[in-house]
Amino acid sequence: MSHFTKVLASIGVAGPQGTFSDWEENSAIKSSVLSSGLEGLLGSSPFAQNEVDMWLRFSSQEIVDAHLIALNEILLLKTFLVGNSISLADYSVFVATANLDLSKFSNVVRWFKHVQSVSKPVPEINVCSVFSFAPTFIPVPSMDGDVSKVPESAATPAASAPASTAAVAVPDNKKAKEGKAKDTDKSKPVPAAAAATEDTSSALDPTKLEIRCGVVLKCWNHPDSEKLLCEEIDMGNGDVRQIASGIRAFYAAEQLVGKKVVVLCNLKERSIGGFKSQGMVLCAVSADHSVIRLLEAPASAAAGDRVTFPPFPADSVAATPAQMVKKKILEGLAPGLRTDSAGVAHWNDSPFTIGADVCAAPGVADAVVS
Numbered sequence: 001m002s003h004f005t006k007v008l009a010s011i012g013v014a015g016p017q018g019t020f021s022d023w024e025e026n027s028a029i030k031s032s033v034l035s036s037g038l039e040g041l042l043g044s045s046p047f048a049q050n051e052v053d054m055w056l057r058f059s060s061q062e063i064v065d066a067h068l069i070a071l072n073e074i075l076l077l078k079t080f081l082v083g084n085s086i087s088l089a090d091y092s093v094f095v096a097t098a099n100l101d102l103s104k105f106s107n108v109v110r111w112f113k114h115v116q117s118v119s120k121p122v123p124e125i126n127v128c129s130v131f132s133f134a135p136t137f138i139p140v141p142s143m144d145g146d147v148s149k150v151p152e153s154a155a156t157p158a159a160s161a162p163a164s165t166a167a168v169a170v171p172d173n174k175k176a177k178e179g180k181a182k183d184t185d186k187s188k189p190v191p192a193a194a195a196a197t198e199d200t201s202s203a204l205d206p207t208k209l210e211i212r213c214g215v216v217l218k219c220w221n222h223p224d225s226e227k228l229l230c231e232e233i234d235m236g237n238g239d240v241r242q243i244a245s246g247i248r249a250f251y252a253a254e255q256l257v258g259k260k261v262v263v264l265c266n267l268k269e270r271s272i273g274g275f276k277s278q279g280m281v282l283c284a285v286s287a288d289h290s291v292i293r294l295l296e297a298p299a300s301a302a303a304g305d306r307v308t309f310p311p312f313p314a315d316s317v318a319a320t321p322a323q324m325v326k327k328k329i330l331e332g333l334a335p336g337l338r339t340d341s342a343g344v345a346h347w348n349d350s351p352f353t354i355g356a357d358v359c360a361a362p363g364v365a366d367a368v369v370s
Helices: 003-011 022-035 046-059 065-077 088-097 106-117 174-178 192-200 321-326 329-336
Strands: 119-121 139-141 211-221 229-234 240-245 260-264 270-272 275-277 283-285 292-294 337-339 345-347
Touching (some): 240 275
Antiparallel strands (some): 119 139, 211 229, 283 292
16 A cells, blocks of 8 residues: 555545556645645645645655654654644654654654544544555544534544554554564564553653743744744743744744743753754643643742642652653653643643642633643
8 A cells, every 4th residue: 555545544535546656646645635625734825835745755755763853853843744733744744654663753752642632533434445454433633514423433443443444544564574473573663652651651740840930031033943933031040041932923022021931941952943942931732723822920930930730749859851851751741731721731630830829821721731
């Protein structure tokens, strides 16, 4: 089965049969998606459409570690590959990386899991007439229209579908190629989602995150990126950090100066577009990604004050940046980082607390914190 047919199957779209060149495949994918009424997947502007085309070309080649290293860097400050919502680029790269060992690439693992989590199951789609595998429930992105009438069996696609086609129909032919009934090689690549669960199951303690109040001293547009703002942030006790944030579409640089923000501090320093970024400014992201709002530290907080998570001990020692990477702590905790109906940030049922007050993104309810 070609990459072309796998991508269309992952979206639940039928396409033409036949053998195509890479260019023809990409054109056929876009044509099939467009004719199925899912034009939102192709990009909301000419610039975004060019980006989607680039990722289609990227995913049609053999993906090796060098590609994954670059992809991991790109996804550091991104939820999706193009813009602020899922696109054909995400589905195409998702299919291209589905059978690879992603465990060394934490940002790719986070993105990989998120692409699945923001999709909705829809009624059974019979793809047998076009593709060579059995019918299954295919997750497709939320679009305009009524998808509320979903059979109960579709609520858990991984459980109801055959193991070889659950969630995304990308069969694992590794054992067949090896011609062995059993694989005793312990170095066998671990699927991305399983690797993340395995590495983080013992690390679900939000106090391992060193989250502090910071005050923005300076903010300016990144000279080489339309998406990034560069900030200089006072973290207290003489600690002044530079951080890059992908929020330029939602904030002007001058709006951030003087703000009390909430910063995840114990991340390894990363070079982003040549700018050394020393942490992450946390935001609340709405379900449709139309709104991104900074988490606000309470007025009573001072630069350097640490966020606690009652009832977890307030004096717990945070993980080191190296431990954050090795144990995939952020990846394990990320599903629980959300705002409640009032916009207050939580990890599961524990609010982001500084002193007696909480951190919040007013007006952004039930949103992802990232």
